[in-house]
Amino acid sequence: MGLAPTPVIPARDLPARAGLTAARARRPEGPNYVAAVLFLLPATVLLAVFLLYPALYTVLLSFNRGRNGVFTEWVGLDNYVRLFSDPDFLNLTFPPSGALWNNVLWIVFYTSIVIFLGLIIAVVAARVRYESIIKAIVFIPMAIAATALAVIWKFVYSPDANIGLLNAILGAVGVSPISWLGDERIVNFALIAVGIWGSVGFATVILSAAVKSIPAEIIESARVEGAKERQIFFRIILPMVSLPMSVLAVTLIVNVIKLFDLIYVMTAGGPGKASRVIAFTMYQQAMQAGQFGYGSAVAVVMLVVLIPIMVFNVRRFRTKSVT
Amino acid sequence: MSVLAESLAGSRPRTPAGRAVAALNHAVIHIVLGLIGLIWLVPTIGLLVTSFRPRSDIQATGWWDIFELHFTLDNYRQVLEAQGMLQAFMNTVFIAVPSTLLPLGIGALAAYAFSWIRFPFRDTLFLIVTAFLLVPVQVAFIPLLTMSRDLLPDLQLTRGFGAIWLAHTAFALPFGIFLLRNFFITLPPDMIEAARIDGASDFRLFRTIVVPVSVPAIAAYGIFQFLWVWNDLLMALVFVQDSSKVPMTRAIQNLLSQYGTEWHLLAAGAFLLMIVPLLVFFSLQRYFVQGLLAGSIK
Numbered sequence: 087m088g089l090a091p092t093p094v095i096p097a098r099d100l101p102a103r104a105g106l107t108a109a110r111a112r113r114p115e116g117p118n119y120v121a122a123v124l125f126l127l128p129a130t131v132l133l134a135v136f137l138l139y140p141a142l143y144t145v146l147l148s149f150n151r152g153r154n155g156v157f158t159e160w161v162g163l164d165n166y167v168r169l170f171s172d173p174d175f176l177n178l179t180f181p182p183s184g185a186l187w188n189n190v191l192w193i194v195f196y197t198s199i200v201i202f203l204g205l206i207i208a209v210v211a212a213r214v215r216y217e218s219i220i221k222a223i224v225f226i227p228m229a230i231a232a233t234a235l236a237v238i239w240k241f242v243y244s245p246d247a248n249i250g251l252l253n254a255i256l257g258a259v260g261v262s263p264i265s266w267l268g269d270e271r272i273v274n275f276a277l278i279a280v281g282i283w284g285s286v287g288f289a290t291v292i293l294s295a296a297v298k299s300i301p302a303e304i305i306e307s308a309r310v311e312g313a314k315e316r317q318i319f320f321r322i323i324l325p326m327v328s329l330p331m332s333v334l335a336v337t338l339i340v341n342v343i344k345l346f347d348l349i350y351v352m353t354a355g356g357p358g359k360a361s362r363v364i365a366f367t368m369y370q371q372a373m374q375a376g377q378f379g380y381g382s383a384v385a386v387v388m389l390v391v392l393i394p395i396m397v398f399n400v401r402r403f404r405t406k407s408v409t
Numbered sequence: 410m411s412v413l414a415e416s417l418a419g420s421r422p423r424t425p426a427g428r429a430v431a432a433l434n435h436a437v438i439h440i441v442l443g444l445i446g447l448i449w450l451v452p453t454i455g456l457l458v459t460s461f462r463p464r465s466d467i468q469a470t471g472w473w474d475i476f477e478l479h480f481t482l483d484n485y486r487q488v489l490e491a492q493g494m495l496q497a498f499m500n501t502v503f504i505a506v507p508s509t510l511l512p513l514g515i516g517a518l519a520a521y522a523f524s525w526i527r528f529p530f531r532d533t534l535f536l537i538v539t540a541f542l543l544v545p546v547q548v549a550f551i552p553l554l555t556m557s558r559d560l561l562p563d564l565q566l567t568r569g570f571g572a573i574w575l576a577h578t579a580f581a582l583p584f585g586i587f588l589l590r591n592f593f594i595t596l597p598p599d600m601i602e603a604a605r606i607d608g609a610s611d612f613r614l615f616r617t618i619v620v621p622v623s624v625p626a627i628a629a630y631g632i633f634q635f636l637w638v639w640n641d642l643l644m645a646l647v648f649v650q651d652s653s654k655v656p657m658t659r660a661i662q663n664l665l666s667q668y669g670t671e672w673h674l675l676a677a678g679a680f681l682l683m684i685v686p687l688l689v690f691f692s693l694q695r696y697f698v699q700g701l702l703a704g705s706i707k
Contacts, residue, residue, distance in 0.1 A: 117527045121611040125522035128515045129582055133541065136579030140552035141544055147551060155555035207445060210438055220442055222694070224449050229690040229697070230683050231640030233658040237665070237679040238456045241672060248471050249672060251455055283449070291698060344545055347642040351662055365643075368547045373647060378551050385547040392543045400539050 141389070148386045152379030165383035174359045175367060175384075185362040186387075191274055192342040192363065196281045197335055203282070204289025204334075208297050209323065211290075221294065225287030232284070236351035239280045243267050267353050270360035277352060277361055284348075285341070289334055296330040297323060333402075336395055343391055364388055460484055460676035467672050484677040488664075492674060494681055496653065497660035501639060501682075504570055504649075504656050508577035509635040513627065515578065516585025521615045523586065524593035525601055535590065541583035549576060550647050566648075573648040577641075581634050592626035593619055629699040636686050636697075657682045 148166070151159040169175050176186040207224060211217045227235060243266040244250030253263040266276040300323065308318050346365040349355060355362035355370065362370075364384065372381025458472045461480040489495045522528070523535045553576060557566035566572035596619065604614050620627070638644075642658040649655055655663070661678045668674060690697050 117529060118611070119528060122522050122526045122528035122531075125518045125526060125611065125615075129519035129586065132515065132575070132579045133538070133582055136549065136553065136575050137541060137544060137582075140549040140556075143552035143555075144548040144550075152551070155551050156559070207442075211442060213435075213438055214442060216442075220446060223446050225698070226449070226453070226687070226690065229636065229686040230453075231642070231658055231686070233640070233642050233661055234679040234683045237661065237675050238452045240665075241456055241459070241676070242452045244670075246670075248468065249670075251451070251471070251473065254471050254473070283452075287449075340543060347658075350642065350646075351665065365545070365547060368550075369643070369646070372547075372551055382551060385545065385550070388545045388547055392545060396540050396543045399542065400536055403536075403539055 144382045144385050145389075147379055148382035150379050150382075152377075152382060155378045161379065165380045168380065169383050169387070174362065183360070185359075185364050185367040188274055188361060188363050189342055189345075192278055192281065192345065193339055195275070195278050196285070196342060197338045199278075199282050200285045200289050200338055201293075201331060201334060203286045204293045205297075205327070205331075207286065207290045208294035209319070212294065212297065221287070221290055224290050227284040228287050230284075232347035233351050235280060235284050236348055239283075240267070240352055243276060268357050270357050273353060273357065273361045277349065280348060280352070281341075281345070285338065289338075292330055292334050293327060296327040300326050336398060340392065340395060343388060364391075456676045456679060459672055460680050462673070464671075464673040484673040485681070488674050488677040488681070492660070492664060492678070494657065494660055494678055497655060497657045498681060500649075500654050501656040501658075503654075504573055504577075504645070505635055505638045507570070507574045508581070508638040509631055511574065511578040512581035512585045512634060513631050516582050516630075517589050517620065517623075517627065518615070519582070519586045520589035520593050521611070521619055523590045524596075525614070525619070526611060535586075538583050538586050542587065544580075544583075546576070546580050546644060549580070554647070567650040568654075569651070570649070570654065573644055576644055576648050577638055581637070585630055585634070588630050589623070589626060592623055596622060625696070625699075628693075629696045632689060632693060632696050636689060639686060640682075 147155075147157065149160060149162060150157050151161055153159075172184075174184055176182075176184040178187075207220065211220045214220070230238075241249065242251050243253075245253060245263050245265050245268070247253045247257045247263055250263075252266065256263065264272070267273055305318055305322060308322055313321070342363075344365055345363050346369065349361060349363055349366050350369070353361045355366050364387065368381055368384040368388065371377045371384055375381075455472050459467055461482070461484070462472065463479055463481050463483065466479060489498075519538075523531060523538075553572065554567065557564065557572055564571060566575070600618065601614060604618055609617075640658065641656075642662065645656050645659050646662075649659070657678070661675065661682060664671070664674055664678055
């Protein structure tokens with residue numbers, strides 16, 4: 087769904103030699119500073135000026151009033167205090183709501199259902215001859231912009247039974263139309279369903295590769311020992327795909343934290359503020375309301391939430407290099 | 410069919426009852442997969458059909474009503490000409506091409522240095538680049554806009570495409586460097602060493618050996634990055650401030666906020682946005698899937 091979809095490159099594609107220390111032992115010659123500088127200069131300048139400097143600037147600005155995007159008045163933790171006392175950002179009274187809470191809903195439902203459906207399709211499709219066609223059909227939404235996905239589903243969800251397929255189906259069985267995107271109790275789940283629709287193909291492709299890398303002899307010998315299909319699934323397939331599955335889960339969680347386009351186009355955070363997510367709040371506060379210090383605080387919250395995943399990734403790449 | 414698929418399908422049942430059960434199981438599988446295929450195809454097909462239906466028909470009957478089939482290209486004509494989608498299409502191309510080539514070239518150079526040039530703290534620097542992978546673009550909005558307004562006012566970066574090219578390039582680089590370096594490092598060291606002994610400079614080595622043999626990886630990354638930029642709305646919202654330079658994603662968002670339920674325009678617009686990614690998907694499926702899977706780190 088145009089989601090930035092942790093390299094979930096199947097392990098066999100990442101050669102063991104991709105190690106950080108590979109090929110070091112074979113180099114007799116000394117360091118080549120001139121070449122290193124020339125090759126790294128463009129990337130270093132771009133990363134320093136357009137990524138590192140802005141990130142540090144934003145962190146500092148989050149402790150400032152930030153009027154006009156520049157440092158005007160230091161306010162300490164004021165922006166953060168306001169942010170976490172804003173019920174539109176996080177409201178933990180029952181039932182909980184707010185942008186951050188909606189991200190939690192997304193993480194719980196979107197991540198688990200995408201992985202569940204992806205695994206089911208990967209395992210079941212492997213039993214039929216048209217496997218590649220099913221996988222391609224389910225994968226297509228990954229190619230499409232979230233903006234187009236939003237249009238497709240606004241259409242399906244339309245309250246007008248002549249336009250919206252879902253309400254037409256409900257009408258055919260005598261149920262009155264449901265305002266999928268206009269009811270604040272439903273809207274988040276309707277959006278999550280679109281997210282799931284957009285990402286299942288990605289999960290299917292990854293998990294299908296993982297399932298196929300399980301040696302057939304293992305499954306065959308289990309069957310000879312009299313294992314039932316269900317036991318084979320839960321005792322062999324599931325444990326053996328648990329690593330790609332955890333990497334997939336991390337990727338999907340990152341998707342959720344960065345989720346913006348789909349929400350912006352489908353509901354603009356509405357009805358009211360019911361379907362806002364953290365990236366939407368950042369855009370709305372900083373770009374529309376001109377609250378630069380406050381908006382920076384939201385961006386910093388996004389960064390902080392992503393840091394454990396960064397550490398996880400760096401550790402993972404490091405371990406891989408040792409093997 | 411893979412070995413596993415066959416083994417999953419189980420051994421041939423010997424009794425008639427066993428065969429009946431197996432056939433039933435298979436029927437269930439076909440039904441489930443058929444349903445999945447429908448759920449994943451129908452919404453898109455619905456919009457495609459709608460994009461060719463006259464406005465009056467769309468409002469009178471559902472697209473699934475096969476007795477009301479009149480097709481027209483008017484919606485496309487109207488959205489391309491009157492709604493400026495042709496200009497928006499060109500803008501998307503103007504944004505996407507440099508935003509793909511720049512990180513590809515600059516990333517490949519850096520990836521080469523991280524794979525085949527010796528210098529101090531190389532691995533540490535590479536891990537820092539890896540850490541940059543997840544930095545959200547949101548941290549760049551305010552500083553980059555402030556920078557282009559206060560420090561570089563003459564360049565008018567946000568009036569043209571400069572700001573969005575630079576922002577896309579910088580935020581694409583960590584992944585490009587990561588992916589390409591992990592590919593470059595798998596090239597046989599003997600090949601590189603032999604060329605070095607023959608007196609080839611690093612630049613020559615990069616240009617005549619490393620890049621040509623790495624075309625699959627470079628293509629996968631290029632396709633991923635191209636589609637990423639093509640499909641992006643958020644960066645375009647922030648960094649393109651001249652309304653005549655907005656890409657298709659923003660033009661469609663504008664259609665939606667102006668006309669709301671003019672489905673004939675929205676459907677045609679959405680398909681114009683989807684056509685290039687779909688062509689890439691169907692023609693370059695292998696690279697596309699590789700790129701996307703690898704790209705999942707961002």
